[in-house]
Amino acid sequence: MSRLKMVITGAAGLTALILLVLGGFVLWLSVNEYKPAPQEPVHVSGGVSLMPSRFQPIELYSWNIGYASLDASQDFFMDGGKGVRPPTDRNVGENIWAIQAFLASAAGDIIFLQEVDSKAKRSYGVDQADYFSQTWKGSSAFAVNYRCPFVPVPFPRFIGNVESGLLTLNSYAVSAAQRVALPGAFSWPTRIAQLKRCLLVERVPIQNSAAELVLVNLHLEAYDSGGGRREQTRALAEFLKTEYAAGNYCVAGGDFNQVFPAFKDVYPAGTSGYFTPAVLEDSLFGEGWTFAADPSAPSCRALDRPYDGAREGRDFYIIDGFILSPNVELISAKTIDLDFINSDHNPVKLTFTLQ
Numbered sequence: 001m002s003r004l005k006m007v008i009t010g011a012a013g014l015t016a017l018i019l020l021v022l023g024g025f026v027l028w029l030s031v032n033e034y035k036p037a038p039q040e041p042v043h044v045s046g047g048v049s050l051m052p053s054r055f056q057p058i059e060l061y062s063w064n065i066g067y068a069s070l071d072a073s074q075d076f077f078m079d080g081g082k083g084v085r086p087p088t089d090r091n092v093g094e095n096i097w098a099i100q101a102f103l104a105s106a107a108g109d110i111i112f113l114q115e116v117d118s119k120a121k122r123s124y125g126v127d128q129a130d131y132f133s134q135t136w137k138g139s140s141a142f143a144v145n146y147r148c149p150f151v152p153v154p155f156p157r158f159i160g161n162v163e164s165g166l167l168t169l170n171s172y173a174v175s176a177a178q179r180v181a182l183p184g185a186f187s188w189p190t191r192i193a194q195l196k197r198c199l200l201v202e203r204v205p206i207q208n209s210a211a212e213l214v215l216v217n218l219h220l221e222a223y224d225s226g227g228g229r230r231e232q233t234r235a236l237a238e239f240l241k242t243e244y245a246a247g248n249y250c251v252a253g254g255d256f257n258q259v260f261p262a263f264k265d266v267y268p269a270g271t272s273g274y275f276t277p278a279v280l281e282d283s284l285f286g287e288g289w290t291f292a293a294d295p296s297a298p299s300c301r302a303l304d305r306p307y308d309g310a311r312e313g314r315d316f317y318i319i320d321g322f323i324l325s326p327n328v329e330l331i332s333a334k335t336i337d338l339d340f341i342n343s344d345h346n347p348v349k350l351t352f353t354l355q
Contacts, residue, residue, distance in 0.1 A: 063347035080304035089124035121160035185228020216252035250325035288326030
């Protein structure tokens with residue numbers, strides 16, 4: 001065999017081997033893909049007997065904590081940066097401590113947290129869901145929305161294994177909690193390593209009432225072309241309208257990755273060329289629904305580069321907020337400007353009453 005034929009044969013064999021390995025890897029990920037049911041019960045840890053009453057002010061905080069890793073020193077490859085995780089676990093530990101200190105001092109009645117890791121390489125395996133649950137005096141419920149044994153991007157600093165989700169902490173009695181799946185935004189094989197978005201629903205009994213307070217913690221799609229966010233918003237609207245029609249009080253909140261129409265011009269359209277939030281279709285909800293956010297401060301920063309406190313020439317967003325059914329009265333919504341020290345999001349505080 002000539003030298004040329006040997007080279008060609010060797011190259012063909014190597015190519016076939018690489019394709020075989022890649023095919024096997026994709027098959028392994030497909031077999032191990034997280035496939036939650038449309039609706040699943042969620043375990044509620046801890047418990048209290050306190051029930052809210054009508055006309056009583058209730059304080060709720062929502063915060064995307066960025067898996068306690070996206071502090072001011074970090075960027076992220078999906079937003080135009082290069083980062084995957086902090087260089088050491090020290091960032092994670094310091095961020096968790098600071099987040100917990102804020103939650104303790106805020107003393108809210110209910111806490112919605114998004115991007116809470118239970119086990120993930122990107123946050124050095126720290127079980128954040130368990131930590132926040134153990135340090136909370138009431139109940140906790142955790143719903144997984146991201147589970148993958150190996151996320152194969154970016155090359156060569158892979159995200160690796162991820163288990164993460166939504167965490168609701170509650171000082172009121174919870175009769176039931178449920179994971180409600182949202183429409184997916186991606187097809188196979190991309191969807192294998194993508195989040196499986198959901199609603200974390202809690203049902204809270206109300207004093208002297210047959211109605212329930214239905215709490216919905218959410219984190220909608222971010223990096224799709226926009227269709228996924230729209231479909232998920234439609235599903236959210238249908239869920240909330242059904243609950244309201246049944247006589248319940250509804251409060252949904254979290255990271256919408258969309259701006260409410262009233263605040264769409266507060267910050268200019270994204271200039272980084274990566275993430276640009278859509279505008280939420282409030283018409284899906286009908287008359288009387290309240291969309292609560294605070295334009296006095298951004299709720300999220302772009303992750304194209306670390307944050308040094310200077311706000312000129314950067315992208316900011318108001319994508320964290322709440323939707324209230326017509327029988328829930330908004331008292332106030334306030335973004336707590338922590339200047340993105342421990343997360344790429346700021347917490348948002350909602351005060352409301354049941355009418």
